[in-house]
Amino acid sequence: MSKQEGITTKKDKDFSEWYTQIILKGGLADYSSVSGAIILKPRGYELWEKIKEEVDKRIKKLGVKNCYFPLLIPESLLSKEKEHIEGFFPEVAWVTEAGNSKLNERLAIRPTSETIMYDSYSKWIRSWRDLPLKFNQWNNVVRWEFKHPIPFLRTREFLWNEGHTVFATKKEAEAEKDQILKVYHEVLNDYMALPGIVGKKSKKEKFAGAEYTVSVEFYIPNGKAIQGPDFHHDGQRFSRAYDIKFLNKDGNEEYAWQNTWAITTRMIGVMIAMHSDDKGLIIPPKMLKNKVVIVPILFEDSKSKVIKEAKTIESKLKKYGAFVDLRDYKPGYKFNDWELKGIPIRIEIGPKDIQKKQVVLTRRDTNKKEIVKIKDIEKKTENVLEDIQNNLYKKSEKLLKNNLVKVKDLKEFKEAIKNKKLALAPFCNTIECEDIIKDKYNGVKSLNSPLDQKKGKNKCLFCRKEADSLFYFGKSY
């Protein structure tokens, strides 16, 4: 760890290489001996802990309760809902042996927990009094997709929340959509500084087994879209497959209505890719405990005095998690190191600064330096942190807006795709048509169909049949 090496490429020159370098050199994650899986190092895991904390307290306020279901799911149970299992089967990791014996039935490592949870729900739910039932898990899942992992963005194992809620009526179930999207929105916008596009997924891209999926999609600076958290309304599809019935107030038996919703560690990757620069990580201050590093400039004759003053400032800025870097390195090394690691504010203090009762404050997002009087340091720090948080959001918002194009015809569509923009186009929303689009335009996928659009009478840009609504299209992770 003591060898210092900065980022050796540029974000707009070789995005993939740049992304891998900032993640690894910034100390967020590392590769492991398991192909396709990554290690979340403490600085990366801290970001997940923050996402968890903020989502968790909000869903608890909504009456959601956390629980834990087994990791391993018998094959027979996994196979009950046809569309669901068809969607997941190719990605399942199977346990077939334990100790020295072969198992009678293969056990899937959960790719998601609908099947095992709903098996229990069918036993637990008897009457309208048992509803709504709102359970959530924070756990790990395995989907055997990517041999070559991209840390956070594409990995065979990831961490997430999976909310699985059950209601007596479709209306109540669907009313949960706005509540959950608000929870995710607050964490994404107010903490991660990530604006996104909220909309319905296409028939082809919706969750396997859901009636419909609402997702939040993001635009990564390399020109690709990526899906963030999602909310699935499952209707009665799983309740029919897993026999989740209840006696309503009139004493009649009904199938229940269900939703599922999730946010994953992938969002850490989206956040890092969005904000960081050629010097390393840039992380929104509200995601970090340690928002300020103090680097003392030490000379033999004034060492103790400078350290003392640095410590005083540290304690003044305690609520921002300020810490003095007393490691046995040169200041220049420390500057680079904390830039690489994305500490939002760096404060330098040397003997001359003390004489002038000032420090040098550098903000990580713009790398701008300014001289600050020590007496003003608390107020200044508060303001600068707030400004960094807002600035990162605004930059991301601008990037997103600049890369959305409403297209009128196929020419404009092709032009938009060529320019790595997300194209908004009328679309029939059939699987057949989307398969053709993907084929014809080199992997272009529909992202989602914004929720707030006015429905007009349009023709599908691709097949000329009647359009369902406007959808965003783009290259996607």
Add this chain to the structure above:
Amino acid sequence: MSKQEGITTKKDKDFSEWYTQIILKGGLADYSSVSGAIILKPRGYELWEKIKEEVDKRIKKLGVKNCYFPLLIPESLLSKEKEHIEGFFPEVAWVTEAGNSKLNERLAIRPTSETIMYDSYSKWIRSWRDLPLKFNQWNNVVRWEFKHPIPFLRTREFLWNEGHTVFATKKEAEAEKDQILKVYHEVLNDYMALPGIVGKKSKKEKFAGAEYTVSVEFYIPNGKAIQGPDFHHDGQRFSRAYDIKFLNKDGNEEYAWQNTWAITTRMIGVMIAMHSDDKGLIIPPKMLKNKVVIVPILFEDSKSKVIKEAKTIESKLKKYGAFVDLRDYKPGYKFNDWELKGIPIRIEIGPKDIQKKQVVLTRRDTNKKEIVKIKDIEKKTENVLEDIQNNLYKKSEKLLKNNLVKVKDLKEFKEAIKNKKLALAPFCNTIECEDIIKDKYNGVKSLNSPLDQKKGKNKCLFCRKEADSLFYFGKSY
């Protein structure tokens, strides 16, 4: 869920059946379709969240950082430390297929993460500057041991923390022992009301791969011992197997010194078994968010008045998570239900109570009722909760003390074991002798050797060779 059924056996009549009933009917856990694994329902998971919260904030203060390593470990990696793999091999669940293909190498579901973590440690640790390295994971592990699970106490999957720390010297590594034992002690004693025996495990019972193990052992009211959290000093055994070396300040290469430590969901079972009674769960108040239930006694003509007063009390007792039970059930049903579920305090309020400006308060541990003036309710609730917490601890402490016997000879030893006591006896601490004991005394195991004992010159009670120290023995989970 609306059918009410109490506990149909007694704790001292059929402990196993009683235990299963209180866990299931108290709503802490349920069986699943996966043999050997259980579901942690929200009321059970809440207890785990509390243990996590209290342990987590204490280890963070010690400078421990959380991280996350992959669930799946390649067989070749798992096999590097000989004693370690011999210990775990019989319990490993193996992934051999993914999607439609066979894997080239089997992947173990982590039974513990030494092997995969230390593989990375060997890459990350270069110099004394990188030490100490103190990482921890909160995750799930699978050990394919028990076909017939006992919820929390014996399950094929469980949740835990695994701390894995690395130091430059043996002295520093061993100094961590007291810190970690203090963390666990505080959570066990102050929150879970569980006194235990702290001591070194025998050579036979220590952790596979450790130099020595210190454990906390508990006495369950059915006469069995059970192991709680543990701390392992690994010496340089793993660092030699996994090549974890560092350059010391003199520029010489050395192998590092390591510890591991853990607490698991098993402790929930120990706590429940210890405190609960024939009416259902008894849970220490400090483990719960909702410590008080208010049951209004409703009649048509005074309904709104009583509900209003109940709500006023609820808001007065907000910091104890008080809640009014307005479900459409009779009061008697509600009383039984909350007794079963172990809410520490029940407050009844009816129209006559309102006239007299009083309520009826029942504490769950002793089931004693008392009349409390409404104006005194906050102070009274605080005192009763504190008293319940202390009372549960004292009862457990008494039970433990009453079941520890220091034995002088084999006759006393046999007598103690017959009477389901834990026998303290001088023991040579050899694997051969312990194998014979286990065989001869129907599964009796050594528990641990108390840390604070004065070493005398004793002969082993069993083989008459020189004793190592005094060890506790008993039947154990």
